Amino acid sequence: MTRAGPGAEAGAGAGAEASGTGADAADGVPARVPFRQFVVKTHARCNLACRYCYLYSGPDRGWRARPPTASAAVREQTARRIGEHAARHRLRRLSLVLHGGEPLLHGAGPLVAYTEAVRRAVPAGSTVHATVQTNGTLLTDESAALLSEHRITVGLSIDGGLPHHNRLRVDHAGRPSHAAVVRAARLLADRHRTAYAGLLVVVDPTLDPAEVHRSLLELDPPALDLLLPHGNWTTPPPGARVADGSGATPYGDWLCAVFDLWWRAPRHRTRIRLFEQCLALLLGRPAAGESLGTAPFTAVVVETDGTLEQVDSLKSAYDGAAATGLDVFRHTFDEALDHPGIAARQAGAAALAAECRACPVVRVCGGGNYAHRYRAETGFVNPSVYCADLMRLIRHVAAALAAEAAAAGPAAPRTTGGGPR
Amino acid sequence: MTDRDARDLPDLTALDLESLRRLDHPVLRDVLERLQARQDDGTETLWGFNNSAPQ
Numbered sequence: 001m002t003r004a005g006p007g008a009e010a011g012a013g014a015g016a017e018a019s020g021t022g023a024d025a026a027d028g029v030p031a032r033v034p035f036r037q038f039v040v041k042t043h044a045r046c047n048l049a050c051r052y053c054y055l056y057s058g059p060d061r062g063w064r065a066r067p068p069t070a071s072a073a074v075r076e077q078t079a080r081r082i083g084e085h086a087a088r089h090r091l092r093r094l095s096l097v098l099h100g101g102e103p104l105l106h107g108a109g110p111l112v113a114y115t116e117a118v119r120r121a122v123p124a125g126s127t128v129h130a131t132v133q134t135n136g137t138l139l140t141d142e143s144a145a146l147l148s149e150h151r152i153t154v155g156l157s158i159d160g161g162l163p164h165h166n167r168l169r170v171d172h173a174g175r176p177s178h179a180a181v182v183r184a185a186r187l188l189a190d191r192h193r194t195a196y197a198g199l200l201v202v203v204d205p206t207l208d209p210a211e212v213h214r215s216l217l218e219l220d221p222p223a224l225d226l227l228l229p230h231g232n233w234t235t236p237p238p239g240a241r242v243a244d245g246s247g248a249t250p251y252g253d254w255l256c257a258v259f260d261l262w263w264r265a266p267r268h269r270t271r272i273r274l275f276e277q278c279l280a281l282l283l284g285r286p287a288a289g290e291s292l293g294t295a296p297f298t299a300v301v302v303e304t305d306g307t308l309e310q311v312d313s314l315k316s317a318y319d320g321a322a323a324t325g326l327d328v329f330r331h332t333f334d335e336a337l338d339h340p341g342i343a344a345r346q347a348g349a350a351a352l353a354a355e356c357r358a359c360p361v362v363r364v365c366g367g368g369n370y371a372h373r374y375r376a377e378t379g380f381v382n383p384s385v386y387c388a389d390l391m392r393l394i395r396h397v398a399a400a401l402a403a404e405a406a407a408a409g410p411a412a413p414r415t416t417g418g419g420p421r
Numbered sequence: 422m423t424d425r426d427a428r429d430l431p432d433l434t435a436l437d438l439e440s441l442r443r444l445d446h447p448v449l450r451d452v453l454e455r456l457q458a459r460q461d462d463g464t465e466t467l468w469g470f471n472n473s474a475p476q
Contacts, residue, residue, distance in 0.1 A: 099472070
């Protein structure tokens with residue numbers, strides 16, 4: 001079966017229709033937006049074997065051939081390339097995401113070394129915001145202190161504050177990881193608050209949303225994000241009702257329940273990125289995120305062997321979906337910007353399926369997460385497999401915001417009163 | 422998506438954010454303050470990678 005790769009269709013479309021992303025180009029081709037987020041794989045293995053892991057349990061097998069850690073040569077060359085990119089594009093701020101696998105498998109020292117190499121390489125006046133995303137099981141007070149000292153924030157992956165919320169997050173022997181992660185969260189909240197970036201949560205619609213929300217707040221995160229599990233039309237996500245014609249939206253319903261709890265809280269407890277993005281986009285403001293909106297996507301991945309790749313979420317589609325054929329030793333980041341898959345994710349609405357472009361919520365939805373649009377026969381130019389769930393959430397948030405606006409009197413919104421564009 | 426669905430989505434892009442900020446709504450107020458703080462520096466709006474905690 002012929003498989004349409006990422007960007008193969010949209011790359012042509014993006015060139016033909018200037019989407020207005022980045023600066024206008026004289027020849028009508030949308031100008032590329034420089035990378036601003038550099039996701040560096042510090043360790044290519046993981047001490048957990050989460051049952052839904054799209055990286056190690058999914059179709060992609062690239063990790064098997066890669067070295068487990070990034071060598072000093074890879075770190076230094078990656079840092080040089082980041083510095084080169086920052087200088088060329090005069091980046092005042094950039095994001096360095098230390099990722100894996102499990103980045104803490106070799107302790108915090110290599111993470112500090114990588115971060116400091118990048119900070120030395122960027123031009124004066126360019127600030128590197130570094131964060132490590134970890135499963136938390138290996139975080140100690142000493143490693144948290146070291147990371148904090150070097151201004152590296154720590155994000156934890158956890159699917160709820162109670163043991164049964166994390167029944168899928170187990171190690172290679174099937175043992176639960178929950179207790180260790182909760183310990184890490186309390187360590188950050190109580191002793192290293194400034195280094196506590198927040199929590200990353202994969203949504204499970206079979207769990208009680210109120211219970212999950214309440215248990216997460218007890219870990220006192222400054223922010224959290226709710227991610228839909230990776231899946232697509234060819235390999236639907238668990239529990240998704242994509243083909244039964246029922247109109248059911250289990251993920252949308254779950255997110256709406258959590259939104260109501262967050263929105264109606266008597267005091268602000270934590271940021272929830274997905275909801276903030278939705279509100280910003282409804283208000284006509286720019287918002288970053290892979291889940292919503294049409295903002296140009298500016299992240300790139302450097303693997304432990306120096307290979308340049310698109311973000312891991314694409315690996316949930318098929319083996320090699322994130323590959324670019326480039327690496328930091330032979331290529332610049334500017335060359336990576338020319339890759340069709342990367343260009344497609346900077347093309348805004350021009351890269352979307354026709355039915356998405358015609359949808360009145362496209363400005364907010366943006367087609368959802370790129371990886372969730374995949375279908376083996378047609379590639380990535382499709383609506384999201386979560387289309388109905390996203391619609392449910394966006395309309396719910398819009399109604400909540402409109403209700404508050406009505407209370408503001410003169411700020412009351414106009415109703416569109418029309419059909420699709 | 423049905424026509425009824427299209428008509429139900431309000432246009433919120435012209436809302437007066439100052440009026441909204443004065444409402445007694447702590448979550449909305451926090452979100453609006455953050456949007457205002459980012460208005461002059463759009464860099465963070467380009468940090469879209471979501472397989473890490475929000476920076």
